[in-house]
Amino acid sequence: MKRVSLKDIARLAGVSPSTVSFVLNGKAKQMRISNALAEKIIEVARREGYHPNQVAVSLRTGKSNMLGLIVESMSGNFFASFARVIEVEAAAHGYKVVYASTENQQQKAHELVSILGHQQVDGYIVTPTPGMEEDIRALAESKKPVVLMDSYFPGIDVPHVLVNNYEGVTKGMEHLIEKGYRRIGFVTVDLNLVQMQERLKGYRDSLQKHNISEEHILYVHYDFERERAIAQVSDFISGPPGLDAIFFATNYLGLLGLETIHRLGYKLPDNLAMICFDDHDVFRFYPPGITCIRQPVEEIAKTALELLMSQIGKTNGVTNTKVEISPSLVVRGTS
Amino acid sequence: MKRVSLKDIARLAGVSPSTVSFVLNGKAKQMRISNALAEKIIEVARREGYHPNQVAVSLRTGKSNMLGLIVESMSGNFFASFARVIEVEAAAHGYKVVYASTENQQQKAHELVSILGHQQVDGYIVTPTPGMEEDIRALAESKKPVVLMDSYFPGIDVPHVLVNNYEGVTKGMEHLIEKGYRRIGFVTVDLNLVQMQERLKGYRDSLQKHNISEEHILYVHYDFERERAIAQVSDFISGPPGLDAIFFATNYLGLLGLETIHRLGYKLPDNLAMICFDDHDVFRFYPPGITCIRQPVEEIAKTALELLMSQIGKTNGVTNTKVEISPSLVVRGTS
DNA sequence: ATACTTATCTAAATCGATTTTGCAAATTTT
């Protein structure tokens, strides 16, 4: 019941292990193994159901054919879809995916990079969180193939791919303004991430462009418990300015907002227009449908993998290593 | 910039590789390495930032410290949560998770088992799909540690953990009947999976127990396109019997039903009561909230890992290897 | 003083592949 090894094949075919290796790796010509022998070896290997021991291959070649995927959380919609696409694309290149989620814990993020590193993955796709800056820098300096997604660190020169956050918010804002909304609130999270800054900037610039002077910004503390955050949002919505539209900067905030709005008894979009960055199943189903900025998950994932493969040397011709992908506005009932 | 190997540590400490290995693996006492030397070696290893090459360890020991997780689809809510818990628990046992999704394609499922097998994972957690029966049988026969979840094959004796489907549906039915509903429709999928059979049986037995003779069952074809499925459900709901409640056997069907009901212009729960097997974000948010049977994801995942670890030999004392976990009824607005 | 333990560590085999180098026989060149 033991697995057959290359040595077994060699013995059964009456040749040396090296010959078997050459033949099975397609180097028969190069090593001028006769056709007759090559075919015999292939036949024996097939008959015996031989499959190389990948661990041994990895040890010898230094390549594991595995990629490390580190995301914030697997349970989110975006990351789960992302992971799926990555898995499929990676498989197409002959790679498996080892994944791990940081669950927004800095220490865990740190450990993960370290552990996966020693697990010798051939490359990383990482959704960076604030605490990982030094880890990413270390990876980059040690010449490990890395691609960041969804965010990046301005100070570190690492390939990355993300949605054009500024453009996304701008699209949404243009849409709202065109519809006649003027007192537009913006709910974001107080995490120092470049993508959040871009989104905020999109909001501000859009207002300015249309000579709207009223800025209404709410920063939700990133680790507030749910109820406390809802209270914050509730005050924001029902407070003095009297908002006529609200823009949530992440889908997590959007869901929170949805619950808040529901509790306040507001009617969407009659009492309030709503738009959210990033789509979610709930937004599609929740009547009358939540307008949102949709990230092209598949394109982002494919691009990330392309960037990684080009670093690993599997593909070439990737010139731009800092890719921003345009999101699309999905207009539904709330605007 | 090269990684330090055990040999390097040996050289730097002026001892042999074997000694280093013994010390770092905690076998110093057993091999009677002097304390002084042991401490010195540990210090050198720490100073040089030594971490064993896991590939080499795997090759030598035959253990990869990786588990294969094969699920239907990563993009679903249940599986994503499940994967997260598995990942955390596996890490606690020192295992990484390599995952792959079958996306309901039989051929892919087949390949996955094969590929992961040659990737030498130490064990599998698998959500079986109809086409995988023989693969699972083969795994079991080759004594590979396997745990099935969410479903299983009656003909194959493999440890598994799943929710008690019969009990879940029964709970839901009792609830509906108690609330006074009598013309209850049941929407399921025509896949020959044991869990679907159990759910259907729960429906039937509940009706019978309460002397309700009207059975209204709709089988949605598992790979119907969305619109066609919606049309089917639409006919079912608005058709002759005049249902007053509807039970969806999976959350995918529930979402489909939600859209159908919305299109029909029905009001939940006024025109129709609804309940669904398996929870979903949408069910929580969609007003007035969809009543559902919730699977205890965390418990299922933890149990699955326990079962696997006990096969691998990391833990012991697991007596019952066919675990059914009780689901809970989450009453929301639609019933 | 000789045999027997015991303490402390090392040598070498091994896991299963890949790859560089080697080497005899066949073939070609001069």
Place this chain on the structure above:
DNA sequence: AAAATTTGCAAAATCGATTTAGATAAGTAT
């Protein structure tokens, strides 16, 4: 026909660990 190549394959080193079976020196018993 001797020298130089080419052909066709095998030997052996290597990747980086673990582990079995010694080896050496020191201490103990006889």
